[in-house]
Amino acid sequence: EDLPHVDAATNPIAQSLHYIEDANASERNPVTKTELPGSEQFCHNCSFIQADSGAWRPCTLYPGYTVSEDGWCLSWAHKTA
Template identity: 30%
Template sequence: MTSELKAETKFPESLPEGQNPVSESDPTAKALGFHQDAKHTDFNLYPERKEKSAKNQVCKHCAQFSKLNENWGKCNIISAGVVSSRGWCSAWSQKS
């Protein structure tokens, strides 16, 4: 098992009961460059994520995110589980 895969399966925050985190290797998640932690974004593919203005671009501030608890929520686009409130993908859009 690679360290990347191990990191993906370890979540210090408690998951909502009966829920599983979206796998970063899920086809939709992968196509959108999704990571459960926005710090792991591929900056070569998404250089705009390095900009200071992108600092708050995380799932909890996205229009597609519905909060389940402080650390987890559901995404309207990546529906294969729950996403971390500190995650990011290229479909991110500011909540109004």
């Protein structure tokens, strides 16, 4: 099943968490969380992502939607092995 992409302009959860589709094109949280600085925080290395591959993946924070693997939001948490 193909889920729609989350739209930061219209999705209230995405707005409240300051989700951005391309983290490299925007200023992210400058605070270092765990061992990764803000410049290395992406959806693809976040613990909330629900798939190991794909440009767009389901995320537990955005039920019924997918997020960009290169995205970011305020709830980012480092995915550990």
